[in-house]
Structures are given as C-alpha cells and as structure tokens.
Amino acid sequence: MQVAHSVLIRDVGMNKHVMTKWIAVFVFSFCMFSYSNAGFAGDELNCVLCHKHRGLSRIDEDGKFRLFYINQELFDSGPHRRNKCKDCHTDIDKIPHEPARKVDCMQECHMVEPSGNIKFSHKTVEETLHKSAHSPLDEDGKPKPHQEDYPGCKDCHDQPFYRPFSFYKGELKAGVSKRGISRCKGCHTNGDFAEDFYEHITTRLRKSRYPMETIKSCAKCHQDPEFQERHDLDDVVTTYMQTFHGKMIALGSEKTADCLDCHVVEGENTHLIEGKEVITSAVYKNNVQATCRTSECHEKAAAQLASYQTHVTYDREKYPLQFYMLVGFKALMACVLYFFLALIFLELLRRLFPCFSFIKDKKQDDEVE
Amino acid sequence: MSKYDPIVYKEGKRLFYRFSAHQRLQHVVLFSSVLILALTGFPLRHAEESWARPLYDLMGGTELAPLIHRAAGTVLLALFVYHTIYWMVLFYKNHIGKLKREKRVTIGNIIREFFSQEMVPNKKDLIDIIHIWKYLLYFTNRPPRHERMSWREKFDYFAPYWGIPILGPAGVALWWRDEFSHIMPGIVLNAAYIMHTDEALLAVLFLFFVHWYNVHYAPEKFPAATVWLTGYLTEDEMIHEHYADYVRVMIEQGLEDQIQPQHFGGKEYDW
Numbered sequence: 001m002q003v004a005h006s007v008l009i010r011d012v013g014m015n016k017h018v019m020t021k022w023i024a025v026f027v028f029s030f031c032m033f034s035y036s037n038a039g040f041a042g043d044e045l046n047c048v049l050c051h052k053h054r055g056l057s058r059i060d061e062d063g064k065f066r067l068f069y070i071n072q073e074l075f076d077s078g079p080h081r082r083n084k085c086k087d088c089h090t091d092i093d094k095i096p097h098e099p100a101r102k103v104d105c106m107q108e109c110h111m112v113e114p115s116g117n118i119k120f121s122h123k124t125v126e127e128t129l130h131k132s133a134h135s136p137l138d139e140d141g142k143p144k145p146h147q148e149d150y151p152g153c154k155d156c157h158d159q160p161f162y163r164p165f166s167f168y169k170g171e172l173k174a175g176v177s178k179r180g181i182s183r184c185k186g187c188h189t190n191g192d193f194a195e196d197f198y199e200h201i202t203t204r205l206r207k208s209r210y211p212m213e214t215i216k217s218c219a220k221c222h223q224d225p226e227f228q229e230r231h232d233l234d235d236v237v238t239t240y241m242q243t244f245h246g247k248m249i250a251l252g253s254e255k256t257a258d259c260l261d262c263h264v265v266e267g268e269n270t271h272l273i274e275g276k277e278v279i280t281s282a283v284y285k286n287n288v289q290a291t292c293r294t295s296e297c298h299e300k301a302a303a304q305l306a307s308y309q310t311h312v313t314y315d316r317e318k319y320p321l322q323f324y325m326l327v328g329f330k331a332l333m334a335c336v337l338y339f340f341l342a343l344i345f346l347e348l349l350r351r352l353f354p355c356f357s358f359i360k361d362k363k364q365d366d367e368v369e
Numbered sequence: 370m371s372k373y374d375p376i377v378y379k380e381g382k383r384l385f386y387r388f389s390a391h392q393r394l395q396h397v398v399l400f401s402s403v404l405i406l407a408l409t410g411f412p413l414r415h416a417e418e419s420w421a422r423p424l425y426d427l428m429g430g431t432e433l434a435p436l437i438h439r440a441a442g443t444v445l446l447a448l449f450v451y452h453t454i455y456w457m458v459l460f461y462k463n464h465i466g467k468l469k470r471e472k473r474v475t476i477g478n479i480i481r482e483f484f485s486q487e488m489v490p491n492k493k494d495l496i497d498i499i500h501i502w503k504y505l506l507y508f509t510n511r512p513p514r515h516e517r518m519s520w521r522e523k524f525d526y527f528a529p530y531w532g533i534p535i536l537g538p539a540g541v542a543l544w545w546r547d548e549f550s551h552i553m554p555g556i557v558l559n560a561a562y563i564m565h566t567d568e569a570l571l572a573v574l575f576l577f578f579v580h581w582y583n584v585h586y587a588p589e590k591f592p593a594a595t596v597w598l599t600g601y602l603t604e605d606e607m608i609h610e611h612y613a614d615y616v617r618v619m620i621e622q623g624l625e626d627q628i629q630p631q632h633f634g635g636k637e638y639d640w
C-alpha cells in the first residue's frame with residue numbers, strides 16, 4: 001500500500017545515473033547468500049529477503065535516490081502488518097522485479113471488511129475527501145487551480161502505528177493489556193489474531209496520532225508562505241500554536257484540541273474538513289459554539305464562548321482589540337523597563353565618580369530634605 | 370511596631386529596624402508564589418522554545434503543572450486580599466484612631482493621613498525622582514536623601530497592586546473559562562490571554578532585572594540582601610539608601626552626635 005510505503009521508502013533528490021539490471025541481479029544474489037528466516041506476517045513472498053538490507057537503493061529515472069529498505073520492526077507495529085506485500089504492490093509478479101508502480105490506496109486488498117463482508121479498500125476515504133476543502137475538484141467536478149497543492153494519502157499519512165492502551169484498576173497504560181488479551185486468547189487461539197484485534201480496537205479508542213503529529217502534518221502545507229499566498233490563507237498553524245491549545249500540545253499534552261478536533265464535526269469522518277464558509281462545516285460561524293461545546297471539550301460553556309478568536313494575527317484591521325491591547329502592553333513594558341534599566345546603568349556608572357558634577361552645588365546643607 | 374527597637378546592636382554594629390516578622394513572612398509567601406507561577410507559567414508562554422518542555426516536565430508536566438500554577442495563583446490572590454486588609458487595619462489603628470482620639474475626623478484629614486503613610490507615594494518621591502536623574506546625569510553632586518521608604522521601594526511595593534488586579538482576574542477567567550462564558554463573551558478570553566501573559570512578562574522582567582538588581586546584583590548587595598530575612602539594615606545601608614530616615618532615627622534615639630555624613634563606598638559626598 002502507498003500509505004505503508006512512505007516510511008519504508010525514502011526519496012532523496014540526487015541526480016545520478018540509472019542502475020542497470022545486472023546490479024539488481026547482483027543484489028538479489030547477495031540477498032540469497034545472506035538469507036535469514038526472519039519475515040513479517042504478510043510476507044508470504046519473502047520480499048524482506050532483499051528489502052531487509054538497509055542499503056537496498058537505486059537512482060530512479062528522475063535522478064532521485066530511492067531507498068527500498070523495510071524496517072520490519074516498524075512495519076510490524078502498524079495496521080498493515082497483516083497485508084501481503086502484493087496486496088498493495090499488485091504489479092510485482094516475479095523476483096527480481098521491475099521498478100514497481102506507485103501504490104494506489106483505493107484498490108481492494110485481500111482483507112474482508114467484516115460488517116459488509118466485502119474486500120477492504122480506502123475508497124470511502126477518498127469519497128469523503130472529495131467532499132472536503134481538500135478535494136482537488138470543485139463543486140462542478142472540475143479541477144481546482146494549483147492541483148499540486150491538494151493532498152493525497154501520503155501527504156498527510158505516514159506508515160501508521162498502533163497505539164494500544166490497557167486499562168486496569170483505573171490506571172490507563174500504553175500497550176496491550178495482558179489481562180485483557182488473555183480473555184480473547186481463550187477462544188481466538190490461532191496466530192496473532194487476538195493481538196491484532198486488541199490493538200486495532202484500542203488504538204481507535206483514542207487518537208491514532210499524537211496531536212503534535214497532526215499539527216505538523218497540517219503545517220506541511222498551511223505553514224508554507226507560498227501556499228498561503230496561492231490560496232489567500234492566513235498562517236493558521238502559527239496562530240494556533242500561539243493559543244493555549246497549541247502551547248499545551250507543544251508541551252506534550254494529548255488532552256487539548258488539535259486541528260482535527262475543531263475542524264471536523266463531532267462524529268464525522270476525520271477526512272471531512274470543510275471551509276468556514278460551508279454551512280455544514282465545524283467552523284461555520286453558526287456551528288462554532290457547538291464545536292467548542294462538544295463532549296469532552298467545553299461542555300459546560302455557554303454558546304457565547306464561540307466568540308473567542310483562535311487564529312489571531314494581530315492585524316489592526318482584522319483584530320483591533322488584540323492589536324491595541326498588545327501595543328499598549330508592549331509600550332508599557334518598554335517604558336517601565338527602559339526607565340529602570342537606564343537608571344541602573346547610569347547608577348553603576350555613577351559609582352565610579354560618586355562626587356563629580358558639571359554643576360557643583362556648594363550649598364552646605366545638612367538638613368534632611 | 371513597638372515591639373521592635375528602632376536600633377539594635379549586634380557584634381558592636383548598629384542595625385536599623387525595617388520589617389516585622391509578619392511582614393517578612395508575607396514577603397516569603399509573595400515571592401514563593403510568584404516564583405512558582407513564573408516556573409509553571411513561562412514554559413507554557415514560550416512552549417515553542419527548547420527549554421520549555423524540560424522545565425515544564427520538571428514542574429509536573431501538562432497534568433500537574435497547571436494545577437500547581439493555579440494553586441500558586443490562588444495563594445497569591447489570597448495574600449493580596451490579606452495584605453490589603455492588613456494595610457487597612459494598620460491605617461485604621463495608626464491613623465484614623467489618632468484622628469478619632471484627637472477628634473479631628475474630617476475627609477481632608479483622612480486624605481492627609483492616607484498620604485502620610487510610609488508606603489504611599491507623595492510629593493517628596495516626585496522630587497527624589499527628578500533629583501536622582503539630575504544626580505545620575507551629573508547635574509548635581511548630591512544624591513537624594515530618602516525617607517523610610519524610597520520611591521523605588523514604593524514602586525516595587527505597588528507593582529503587585531498594579532499587576533495582580535490585571536493578572537489575577539485574567540487568570541481566573543482563563544481557569545474557569547467555561548463558567549465565565551455564561552457571563553462574558555468568548556472574546557474577553559482573548560483579552561484575558563494578552564493581559565495575563567504580557568503583564569506576567571512585564572512583572573517577571575521587572576523582578577528579574579530591576580528588583581533583583583536592588584536586592585541581589587547591586588555590588589554592595591551581591592549575592593543577596595539580608596533584610597528580607599533579618600528585618601534589619603546595617604548602618605552603611607541606611608546611610609546609602611535612607612539617609613533622611615537614618616538621621617531622623619539617630620536623633621530620636623539621642624545619638625545625634627554619632628550621625629555620620631552621607632557617604633557611599635568610603636567616599637563622602639561633597640555636601
């Protein structure tokens with residue numbers, strides 16, 4: 001799968017000549033000699049025979065350096081570990097193989113989605129994405145300008161990892177619960193079935209990514225000044241990071257609202273991020289109060305909490321209150337500090353010449369002033 | 370006040386009374402709570418800086434540090450209220466009581482008594498501010514002679530009276546934001562955020578550079594003044610910092626003949 005591929009294959013721009021086929025044969029032979037029995041669950045074709053080697057790489061036709069190393073430990077920590085390589089890399093049918101096509105995340109894989117008993121695909125995600133602000137097509141189905149700016153799967157998603165948690169005697173811990181899994185394994189004895197489903201479910205009971213990862217993912221585009229200019233957008237990431245929400249997340253909190261918490265309607269698919277002018281959007285002016293007051297956020301707040309402004313740019317026209325308050329406080333700070341720092345500096349200097357004066361005061365005045 | 374002698378002798382040296390144990394204890398509570406507030410607040414204000422996360426983790430992390438911050442803020446607000454009541458009681462006892470005994474209770478006299486308190490700024494402070502700038506710019510060879518409380522100490526003292534009314538309510542609003550939203554619109558929280566963080570920055574910078582210069586960094590104080598612990602100033606410190614008060618106390622104690630001329634660092638000012 002394309003998603004799985006992104007962390008496993010690193011593209012580094014490097015203008016070099018294309019590797020010839022005999023090198024591939026040499027690599028394959030080398031792999032054969034260094035064969036070990038190690039392999040991940042979905043590796044029925046024994047792909048890691050070669051791809052376990054850290055240096056497995058080539059320069060592609062575009063001059064890009066491409067690394068084909070698969071970190072098995074990382075791969076085994078994610079939801080794609082039960083997929084066979086060929087589920088995603090469908091065009092590979094011999095070893096050594098030709099350069100593989102890009103993975104299409106929308107294709108069906110061997111796994112059967114149990115609720116509908118149909119082959120699994122990320123097609124529904126694409127359908128949702130096409131209803132969102134990130135769709136490359138406009139309402140009439142025509143391509144929007146700056147097509148290259150609209151994200152595909154790999155622009156936001158790296159190889160996902162499970163983040164299971166266990167809950168015992170009131171204490172939440174990271175990882176698989178031995179007590180919990182023992183109940184599953186009483187009946188589901190084959191392979192890692194119980195572990196897979198335990199991790200699959202508990203990972204989805206909380207955010208699948210750390211909030212800071214989500215913010216960094218959004219920042220890849222939304223913090224790019226050229227991108228902002230092309231789409232007439234403010235620097236929403238920087239302004240968000242200036243809020244208490246952003247600051248708490250920067251300090252490691254997982255309980256504070258990140259981009260998705262405010263920009264996706266509660267209960268909706270995470271990929272359905274709509275512009276603030278869309279009437280169903282979580283940040284549409286009439287919906288903000290409901291978004292703020294969603295469960296586990298500001299539940300007790302009144303509707304007028306929604307007048308809080310999150311993405312403040314301290315622009316005089318857009319945010320006059322914040323602009324003038326900021327100017328006022330900075331001016332106050334400058335006055336107080338410059339006054340006293342100048343005083344301290346001059347006083348330290350004066351200690352060198354405590355009795356010198358341009359105007360000598362001859363008054364012999366011993367009176368207390 | 371009367372239980373403290375204006376002058377005490379220790380190892381043959383004269384020490385001048387400044388602060389009671391009660392006042393020193395209030396100061397300890399004040400600076401302890403302010404330090405904790407700064408240590409738990411500034412990593413959050415500057416969360417993007419590399420030092421912020423380790424310091425915040427040291428202060429309890431995202432779970433505990435906010436609770437510590439709010440607890441310290443509550444202590445500071447309580448101290449603010451307590452000290453205001455303490456001040457009012459002292460004013461009533463020492464000033465209104467005197468007026469009552471003398472049967473001179475009028476609005477004018479109460480105002481006059483108010484401004485006669487040692488911590489309240491008055492005309493002499495304005496004169497001293499002009500005087501110190503004249504001295505520092507070499508337009509006079511005579512430094513000002515301060516009374517019991519100099520204008521700088523009064524500024525230090527009233528800084529919390531200016532800072533806490535800004536920081537406190539803003540902090541309370543940000544803490545109880547959901548409840549607060551029932552009486553005020555959310556945009557007030559934007560204002561509260563600026564009030565709280567920028568006033569805190571001013572307070573901390575002032576304390577770090579100015580107040581700590583007065584009590585820590587100044588060459589004659591380094592590494593630290595001791596008056597906040599002992600409640601007494603040495604004779605040299607009194608002469609340098611509160612010469613008018615020094616002269617007054619010496620005269621009141623019948624030590625007029627032992628009054629030293631105003632000097633600093635062994636150099637006598639050319640009066």
